Amino acid sequence: MNLTLKVWRQKNGNAKGELKTYPVKDISPDMSFLEMFDVLNEELITKGDEPVAFDHDCREGICGMCSMYINGRPHGPLQGVTTCQLHMRSFKDGDTxxxxxxxxAAFPVIKDLTVDRTAFDRIIASGGYVSVNTGNAKDANNILIGKEEADEAFSAAACIGCGACVAACKNASAMLFVSAKVSQLALLPQGQVEAKTRVEKMVAQMDAEGFGSCTNTGACHAECPKEISLEHIARLNREYLGAKLSSNNVSI
Amino acid sequence: MSWITKTLSSSIGKKLIMGITGLFLCSFLIVHCGLNALIFANDHGELFNAGAEFMAHNIFIRTMEIVLFLGILLHIYQALMLTLQNKKARPVGYAVTNGNANSKWYSRSMGLLGTLLLIFLIIHLRHFWFVSRLTDEITSGQETLFGEMKEVFESPLWVVLYVLGNVSLAYHLMHGFQSGFQTLGLNHRKYTPIIQSIGFGFSIVIPFVFALMPLAIFFKFIQ
Structure with missing residues (x-):
């Protein structure tokens, strides 16, 4: 396949960036999108140019590092797929x-296609600890959890924190991410002890990081590689408003 | 800041205000539409004028009128604040976006639809509310509200504008109604589909009945 790439190039966070055009030739349809970028970077390095910086790690769709906004959509045209699992067969020969x-604003560009997503880490850290007295392996199973609750909590825990929800949202809202992180603990008995304080602190941190607010367009869910449900956002709203009304925290 | 102001100024708190005022305004639409539909009795506006007379002098309605205006102002103010904040959350935009791939255009255009509604509302208030509340044309008996309606809807310009205003309303409600429940955290696998269906029906029926009024009067179906 022969393709034309228009890639955002930006030296660093303070530099002015621009879209640069690169033709790539002889791309196999079986290559992943990132492998295609590897080919491009090899070429750039051979020519003595600066390779395109992009985030990647596991390349098997579970780490949440890859983060490319491809033709107007985070992680490209497929549903429920990360950029690393997107293959060139999803494009046509000659495509731009x-x-x-x-x-x-909360994800400042570091260089080219890499952005700083530590705002997500700070939101998780603000949630604090979970009180779990695990003991040995047998004790960990002493708290019985219904299959349905366990599945629901797991569906929230499937969030890999890639930030596609923020990228897709017209308000750059992090509500889907935060709702998944709140839900995975709020749904389980082990998460109950600190539930109120956790949701209050995490929402406060989310706002402090400068993410936008949720207008329920559903774009986040549609673009989420893990297809995190909008039900978690409703639960976050419920948990937050409930906690605000009933917690003992007057200063969060 | 107290915990109350902190809650209401958080992003979820602001959305809570949008949701509550929005759903409250929906309840007003039912009353407004129901009462105006009295013109379809086609009795030279007798029933409608009697209804308008009741609304003008009932103390509960007059109190709710003030609450209604406060609701609208709060909805507008909060929308403005949220929009500004949301714009700030993405200072550098994308070169290419494909919003239609992941969401409905009207869910992304609530600010635009709301602005169109506000323009319509100002014209609408000037046409009817201003005349009935701030002048003595109707109380003095020289004009009825039905007469005022017939006069305004003689003009094709106003008829078109009212129909377009209701198209904006329909799309605004199509997203807003169900979005309000989601914001309040009222989501349930049994009830959310019902809420969505009711919301869809509501967003079609109410603006449709409203839009019929200027059309029916302009084309002299209602005398």
Whole structure:
């Protein structure tokens, strides 16, 4: 396949960036999108140019590192798929593909296609600890959890924190991410002890990081590689408003 | 800041205000539409004028009128604040976006639809509310509200504008109604589909009945 790439190039966070056009030739349809970028970077390095910086790690769709905004959609045209699991067979020979970094005030560009997503880490850290007295392996199973609750909690825990929800949202809202992180603990008995304080602190941190607010367009869910449900956002709203009304925290 | 102001100024708190005021305004639409539909009795506006007379002098209705205006102002103010904040959350935009791939255009255009509604509302208030509340044209008996309606809807310009206003309303409600429940955290696998169906029906029926009024009067179906 021969393709034309328009890639966002930006030296660093303070530099002005621009879209640069690169033709790529002889791309196999079986290559992943990132492997295609590897080919491009090899070429750039051979020519003595600066390779395109992009985030990646496991390349098997579970780490949440890859983050490319491809032709107007985070992680490209497929549903429920990360950029690393997107293959070139999803494109046609001769296509022009525009690749941009996630755009959000809370995700400043580090270089080219890499953005700083530590805002997510700070939100998780603000949630604090969970009181779990595990003891040995047998004790861990002493608290019985219904299959349905366990499955629901797991569906929230499937969030890999890639930030596609923020990238897709017209408000750059992190509500889907935060709702998944709140839900995975709120649904389980082990998460109950600190539930109120946790949701209050995590929402406060989310707002402090400068994410937008949720207008329920559903774009986040549609673009989420793990297809996290909007039900978690409703649960977050419920948990937050309930906690605000009933917790003992007057200063969060 | 107290915990109350902190809650209401958080992103979820602001959305709570949007949701509550929005759903409250929906309840007003039912009353407004139901009462105006009295013109379809086609009795030279007798029933409608009697209804308008009741609304003008009932103390509960007059009190709710003030609450209604406060609701609208709060909805507008909060929408403005949220929009500004949301714009700030993405200072550098994308070169290419494909919003239609992941969401409905009207869910992404609530601010635009709301602005169109506000323009319509100002014209609408000037046409009817201003005349009935701030002048003595109707109380003095020289004009009825039905007469005022017939006068306004003689003009094709106003008829078109009212129909377009209701198209904006329909799309605004199509997203807003069910979005309000989601914001309040009222989501349930049994009830959310019902809420969505009711919301869809509501967003079609109410603006449709409203839009019929200027059309029926302009084309002289209602005398």
């Amino acid at each position: 593909i525009v690749v941009e970094p996630w755009r959000a």
